[in-house]
Amino acid sequence: MKVLILGKRGQLGSTFGNVLREQSKYKCLFLSREECDIGNLTRVLEVFKEFRPDVVINCAAYNLVDRAEEFPWEAMRVNFGGVCNLVYACRTYNSFLVHYSTDYVFDGEKEGLYTEEDDTNPLNNYGKSKLYGENFIRDNLENYLIFRTSWVYGEGKQNFLYKLMQWAEKQEYLRIACDEFSVPTSTRTIVEVTLKALDTGLKGLYHLVNSGYASRYEWAKAFFKIKGIKKFIYPASQADFDLPAKRPRFSAMSNSRICKKLNIEIADWREELVEWLGC
Ligand SMILES: NC(=O)C1=CN([C@@H]2O[C@H](COP(=O)(O)OP(=O)(O)OC[C@H]3O[C@@H](n4cnc5c(N)ncnc54)[C@H](OP(=O)(O)O)[C@@H]3O)[C@@H](O)[C@H]2O)C=CC1
Numbered sequence: 001m002k003v004l005i006l007g008k009r010g011q012l013g014s015t016f017g018n019v020l021r022e023q024s025k026y027k028c029l030f031l032s033r034e035e036c037d038i039g040n041l042t043r044v045l046e047v048f049k050e051f052r053p054d055v056v057i058n059c060a061a062y063n064l065v066d067r068a069e070e071f072p073w074e075a076m077r078v079n080f081g082g083v084c085n086l087v088y089a090c091r092t093y094n095s096f097l098v099h100y101s102t103d104y105v106f107d108g109e110k111e112g113l114y115t116e117e118d119d120t121n122p123l124n125n126y127g128k129s130k131l132y133g134e135n136f137i138r139d140n141l142e143n144y145l146i147f148r149t150s151w152v153y154g155e156g157k158q159n160f161l162y163k164l165m166q167w168a169e170k171q172e173y174l175r176i177a178c179d180e181f182s183v184p185t186s187t188r189t190i191v192e193v194t195l196k197a198l199d200t201g202l203k204g205l206y207h208l209v210n211s212g213y214a215s216r217y218e219w220a221k222a223f224f225k226i227k228g229i230k231k232f233i234y235p236a237s238q239a240d241f242d243l244p245a246k247r248p249r250f251s252a253m254s255n256s257r258i259c260k261k262l263n264i265e266i267a268d269w270r271e272e273l274v275e276w277l278g279c
């Protein structure tokens with residue numbers, strides 16, 4: 001099976017790289033933004049024409065949530081325009097598309113975990129651009145998997161754990177929001193479940209997160225405890241930070257649909273964090 005992985009330098013793209021290179025049943029082509037900008041239709045079609053992928057795993061995205069408030073077209077160009085290009089190429093070359101979306105398609109006003117049936121209502125431009133992307137896929141393709149995930153961490157810098165380490169180096173103590181909740185999810189979990197889903201021929205939209213949920217504060221406390229870093233963490237409120245983008249207060253999603261479909265259990269976020277840190 002020929003698999004094209006786009007956005008190879010990101011957190012998720014790198015983990016796919018580490019895992020898929022070990023597996024001989026896939027013939028993989030990994031491309032970075034420089035090698036294939038998904039916003040460039042001509043380049044996308046060139047790649048498809050040459051490689052003829054059976055499966056395309058789209059790890060490419062514009063993820064700068066605050067910056068997208070000032071420059072929404074940057075987010076739209078990649079998260080909507082880029083996805084439209086991939087849909088067109090997948091239709092033309094009969095390829096199966098795997099795509100990732102976010103908990104930020106929700107407004108965080110629900111009491112309880114979000115399911116795939118819940119209404120979307122993004123609060124920021126990043127969330128809107130991701131929602132446009134997923135809707136375009138759902139309206140124009142049959143052979144796709146969309147996984148909504150949240151608070152992703154892995155190798156790389158586009159994650160909260162990396163930011164925590166940066167803050168810890170520079171600040172005497174940290175102030176972390178205790179009123180913002182979602183599910184910390186490792187790229188390891190996402191890759192493992194994605195490959196299982198591909199093996200079973202699953203299609204459609206699913207929430208793919210580790211189990212349970214946490215506040216930013218609980219996540220930070222757990223991370224420093226596991227790493228043995230002693231740093232005072234002061235419980236703060238989301239509103240204290242006055243960031244450009246509004247973020248949902250409670251956007252934790254339930255993974256029960258994907259677990260039932262694949263007959264699997266997905267590790268609790270805290271256990272997975274311990275495993276990932278190798279402790
Ligand atoms: N990070 C998170 O917390 C969450 C992520 N997601 C979704 O999961 C997926 C994977 O995210 P993650 O790995 O964390 O993201 P990263 O930001 O780590 O990686 C995204 C990659 O996409 C590349 N990229 C950006 N623009 C383009 C473009 N026009 N064409 C091709 N490549 C491009 C970036 O390139 P470069 O390295 O050159 O910048 C980067 O390597 C994304 O769809 C994201 O929206 C969902 C929920 C949470």
Ligand SMILES: Cc1cn([C@H]2C[C@H](O)[C@@H](COP(=O)(O)OP(=O)(O)O[C@H]3O[C@@H](C)C(=O)[C@@H](O)[C@H]3O)O2)c(=O)[nH]c1=O
Nearest residue numbers: 063065102103150151152159160175176177216241247
């Ligand atoms: C500056 C600061 C922020 N915060 C909190 C409040 C704020 O809402 C939050 C922002 O953290 P981040 O910048 O890592 O969050 P953000 O980049 O918005 O994270 C999101 O990224 C996108 C890609 C997703 O899809 C989401 O699932 C989610 O992971 O951190 C603190 O607790 N202490 C601080 O000192």
